[in-house]
Every structure is written in structure tokens, then in C-alpha cells.
Amino acid sequence: MTPAETPALSPDLSALPQYDGFPYLNTRVSPSLYHITLLPAAAPESTLVNIARHQAAVNRLPVCLVLAASRCVYFWDDPSVQWCGSPPRGGTLVANLLETPVDFLPTDDLRTRERALIRIVENDRQKGTYMSGDLSKWGRRATPVDIRRYACSACGRPLDQCVQ
Numbered sequence: 001m002t003p004a005e006t007p008a009l010s011p012d013l014s015a016l017p018q019y020d021g022f023p024y025l026n027t028r029v030s031p032s033l034y035h036i037t038l039l040p041a042a043a044p045e046s047t048l049v050n051i052a053r054h055q056a057a058v059n060r061l062p063v064c065l066v067l068a069a070s071r072c073v074y075f076w077d078d079p080s081v082q083w084c085g086s087p088p089r090g091g092t093l094v095a096n097l098l099e100t101p102v103d104f105l106p107t108d109d110l111r112t113r114e115r116a117l118i119r120i121v122e123n124d125r126q127k128g129t130y131m132s133g134d135l136s137k138w139g140r141r142a143t144p145v146d147i148r149r150y151a152c153s154a155c156g157r158p159l160d161q162c163v164q
Contacts, residue, residue, distance in 0.1 A: 016090030018069065019120070021113040025052055026064040027098060032091040038113050039065075040104050049073065053081070054101045064088055095121050 019026070025037040037055070039048055045067070052065035056075035064087055066072045072087040095117050104110060152162035 014089070018087060018089045019066075019093060019117070020069065021117055022069075023048055023065065023067050024113075025055055026066055026088045027055065027059065028062040028064075028088070029094070034088060034091045034093055035098050036093050036095045036117055037098060037100055038095075038104075038110055038117065040107060041109050042107070051101060055098070058101070059098065092124060093117075093121055 019036060021036075021038060023039045023041060023043075025035075025039060027035040027037065029035050039051065048065055048067070052063050052073065052075050055061075056063040056077055060077040062077075063075045064072050065075070066087040069087070070085045072084050074082045074084060095114075151158055155162055
């Protein structure tokens with residue numbers, strides 16, 4: 001996703017829930033699947049921006065540093081950034097799955113926000129719902145290694161072309 005592809009917040013989207021444990025990183029893993037990384041509230045904004053920039057570059061996924069309900073900055077895996085008043089909303093949230101470039105001291109505030117986030121994530125899981133999107137998105141062509149890995153052991157053809 002590039003800055004030009006980021007949709008503006010429409011009135012319809014404003015009704016979707018927004019996580020409010022500011023500040024945090026919202027990493028778009030896939031359409032409607034977001035990883036939340038809580039950040040220390042006492043950290044200087046410049047430090048938070050550097051962490052977000054690093055996460056976007058290392059994970060090669062779009063990242064939004066959410067500082068407040070109407071203040072955020074989007075980062076892509078290229079150097080572009082976009083300050084915005086519309087943080088991501090809705091979707092399925094996950095947490096504690098992506099590493100950060102630095103470890104944060106476990107403050108009372110961070111622990112409190114983490115407990116609240118875990119409750120939200122667990123509540124979504126307990127609903128018994130699942131999500132799937134367009135599985136052709138964010139993909140790539142198979143490499144020669146992939147083709148060999150998923151080849152039929154009897155005929156050597158890719159599994160979807162195997163006649164056995």
C-alpha cells in the first residue's frame with residue numbers, strides 16, 4: 001500500500017471501533033488484520049516516530065503510529081510518510097506477535113493498556129468468528145525453491161499439475 005492508496009476516513013468508517021490505548025503501532029498484516037504494538041506513553045514523539053519507521057522498514061508492512069484518536073502518521077516500507085487525522089479503524093486485532101527494535105520498561109501504564117488490549121483480542125477470538133480475505137492479495141510468484149518444495153515426489157511436477 002502506498003500513500004496514494006490509503007483511503008480517506010469516510011463517515012461510514014467513523015462508526016467502526018478504534019483501539020484507544022495510545023500511543024501504539026498499528027501494523028497492517030493483511031486487509032482487516034492489524035497487529036497492535038503498545039508503546040510507552042512517556043517516550044518522546046521523535047523516538048516513537050523512529051520506532052515506527054524501523055518497524056515499517058524491517059517488516060516491510062504498512063505501519064501507522066497512532067498518537068491520539070485523530071493524530072497519526074503512516075509509514076510504508078519505502079521512505080514515504082504521511083501525517084493524518086484518521087487512524088485505522090475496525091478489523092481484527094492481534095498483539096504480542098511482532099518484535100520491536102527495542103525492549104520497553106514495563107511501566108504500570110503499559111501493563112494496564114496491555115491487559116485491556118489482551119481482553120479485546122481474546123473477546124474477538126471467543127466470538128467464534130473467523131476471517132478470510134482475498135487470498136490472492138499480497139502474494140508473490142513461486143520461486144524455483146517453492147516449486148521444488150511443493151512438487152510431487154513421484155513425477156516432479158507442481159502439485160496442482162500432478163496427474164498421479
